[in-house]
Amino acid sequence: MDFTPTEAQTEARDLAARIFGDLATHDRLKAAGTGSDPELWKALCAAGLVAAAEELGLLGLVLLLEEQGRTTAQVPYAASCVYGVLALTAHGSAEQRGRLLPAVEDGSAVVAGAFPAQTGVRASARGELTGTVPVVPWLRDATHVLVADAGRQLWLVPLGEGTGIEEVELTAPWSAGRLTLEGAWAEPLGPGTGAYTDVLATARTAFAGLQAGVCAGSLVRAVAHTNTREQFGRPLANRQAVQLRAADAHMDTEAIRVTAYEAAWRRDAGLPYATHALTAAWWASEAGHRVVHTGQHLHGGAGADLDHPVHRHFLWGRQLDAYLGCGAEVLQELGELIANGE
Template structure:
């Protein structure tokens, strides 16, 4: 593969980075450090500059860029721990509807690309309902859903939720209006205070995406895109966390020397540098395989494993080297630590993806 970034990657990364640098200051991060964090100003700016619509097809008002460009944007959003639903609304929601949806659903994807509406997806492993049946059950032919989905991001703001459900042992993907009276949304507290909800469906009207026969493929696409997106955001988050830590070791002194002059500190930063290099490589490889329409399961599981493994080690290294400042909720590093822990465990940590990778290799 060619590791040279495309011109579009560089341009989109530069534009996204400039917007984030202008709007997401340390003071703004502290202001947003509350439950249900959402940065309305940043979301509008990304929409107005065309960043949100960049990956949508041209007929939907986009520029038809692919996975490499999307990961470049997500990496920059991770660097500023942006409180916006780009991954869930644009990459997953709009991306799935543009690729698999009918004409009306594609029009909804176009609106998501302008920032006019927010979409999201319920991709965490579903809880069991009171009957003991697994997951969310769909019934037709006038489709309705019954069941529970957990940790659904931005369900409080979403116009529609993409919900995988079971039909007689088969998987299909549906669109659901979360404002319907049969839907109950309960806020959950997650480590980085991002807005995630437990969503309960009781005979909730639903709209099929694609066909029942294509449901498993749509769900696979959604999950792989989500794993890759989380890995790309984790890459940006860890890169910036190490930059903050390196700056701290240059300016903070102990026993008359900068912290970076001590061998133990330098070794931990060197290990963090290597871990981030591994994550960067695997994210780039996975994004390239997606963009080339090659088999992606192994590459995506590998990237998410590195996101979880490196996320744990690098985040803790940054906190430890910062000492007492590392556990101060008012210090900027706090936001990077909590974001890294969120990306580490979201949609599966190290064990889950090692098991999945082993299954792929064995088959």
């Protein structure tokens, strides 16, 4: 395995870091409230960073999502790249790719994902969907939503006639909504359950990469704070207990990063990666939980301030923990896959 980024991946990552760093500032994030930042989304699309997901592959996308996570930038970047660009590239027909990809890649269309599969969604023989998905992240920003029915067939649903959206607030400001389908027209994406399995594993890997960035950003803030905050005439960072706590958080963050890199590399190489995606999801859930708590704890009382930047990392880390699934659930699924020889 070689996780060294290509020249194109490095250039895209550096460009993403500049855009997120310049536009996802604390003041702009506060102004966005619980919604998205449309100007930041336009900047990312204009720079070609949504379209880049098709060429850079999943490993390249993970690198870019780390940069989003470092700043907790409020845009549907992960969702539209995973459930839109990569899903269409891998499982769309030539006609679907030609018709849908240009709009998704230039940002005029945004795809959210109703994942994991919702057993309450049913498809008719004519491709009309009925059912309810309680929570879909970034749904309020979306023009389309990728839905898996009870049989795990993927359907791409244009939001409009037959669909209803009710605003839902999550732990993190992810513009989520409750999706109601009442005979909504949809088009199938990919044959059978193989497409669903691949998109789910891709999503787990990508959101694990996002969590690596969230944790790295939290830790950077904690290190800066403990190096400048003094107690009894000495920086907090000089205390062994603080150093050990930060070191543990660093190791946890690296574990999230390397497992996400491995799963992404395997997908790009055409190797089986479902168990590796679950491993990355487990580390992102369990270790991510620890890291963002550490980041907040090392800030002392300031970390509990709802307006403090580190608190946003805490909220994102907890939301990703919930989205990826609790550790016990992920381990059970991983154990079943291994036992079945998958």
